[in-house]
Amino acid sequence: MKFCYLDESGIGKEPYSVMAGVIVDAQRMHITKKHWTELLDALSNILGRPILEIHTSQFYAGNGIWRNLDGETRARIINAIFNWLKDRKHQLVYSAVDKEKYFSQFNNERISKNITSLWCFMALHICLALQKHFQTFRENKGNTILIFDSRKTDASNFIELLSKLPSWTDTYYKRSRHQEKIDQIVDVPYFGDSRYVGLIQVADFVSFFLRRYIEIHMGLNQRYEDEPKLIENWANIALSLSIPKSEIYPLRGRCFCADLFYRYAPNCII
Numbered sequence: 001m002k003f004c005y006l007d008e009s010g011i012g013k014e015p016y017s018v019m020a021g022v023i024v025d026a027q028r029m030h031i032t033k034k035h036w037t038e039l040l041d042a043l044s045n046i047l048g049r050p051i052l053e054i055h056t057s058q059f060y061a062g063n064g065i066w067r068n069l070d071g072e073t074r075a076r077i078i079n080a081i082f083n084w085l086k087d088r089k090h091q092l093v094y095s096a097v098d099k100e101k102y103f104s105q106f107n108n109e110r111i112s113k114n115i116t117s118l119w120c121f122m123a124l125h126i127c128l129a130l131q132k133h134f135q136t137f138r139e140n141k142g143n144t145i146l147i148f149d150s151r152k153t154d155a156s157n158f159i160e161l162l163s164k165l166p167s168w169t170d171t172y173y174k175r176s177r178h179q180e181k182i183d184q185i186v187d188v189p190y191f192g193d194s195r196y197v198g199l200i201q202v203a204d205f206v207s208f209f210l211r212r213y214i215e216i217h218m219g220l221n222q223r224y225e226d227e228p229k230l231i232e233n234w235a236n237i238a239l240s241l242s243i244p245k246s247e248i249y250p251l252r253g254r255c256f257c258a259d260l261f262y263r264y265a266p267n268c269i270i
Helices: 026-048 058-060 071-088 099-108 118-134 153-164 167-173 196-216 227-240 256-263
Strands: 002-011 018-025 091-098 144-149 188-192
Touching: 018 099, 018 196, 026 071, 026 167, 026 256, 058 071, 058 188, 058 196, 071 227, 091 099, 091 153, 091 196, 099 118, 118 144, 118 153, 118 256, 144 196, 144 227, 167 196, 167 227, 167 256, 188 256, 196 227
Parallel strands: 002 144, 144 188
Antiparallel strands: 002 018, 018 091
């Protein structure tokens, strides 16, 4: 059994959005959750107050409760978290969107009525990528549970979308004639409060740094001198843990569905 914990970054005014998922084997999940709680406890001791959630965007900028934590210390903590993730060898999955392209062009797509939001667009992409990846494993049918951070409106719309998945998504994973739709995914997706689900926080952490990696590569201003090098290193760790890029953004032989996600992705990520 696999659990995929997901969160997104860049749903507001940012030019790019990223959704990332941390894929955890059920047999190792309790250890990972324990170690993440220990990390939050360590940060609580540093700040002298209880920390339930990092909130990566605030942490990285040194805002809010992190204001008195200097940049060098925050960078060391980020390094430690990425190395922690690498040591556990959990796989990642991601989807990224150039929002200018999406909001100016997507409504012209013939299938636009099926997808109600940018969030649902990325969530569907990740669901299809996971299906494509895990169906290659023997005796793995229906073994992946999706757990997103709470989003009331998007949750309802996405569950509705998956319950009546349009036929144009079948080609993404080359669905066979007698194969059930997205048969690698258990039931409907679940939604939790990131304050109490630590691995959703890890997904938030990954999605933030992949988004920042895209922003820098696409020419947005860097915040400090060493930022491009540090972000590159952190993003490379995340990308090295991902399921194959050919299952997310195939370079060749794309069907209509795969090409849809490819066309709206930032150039540097594909």
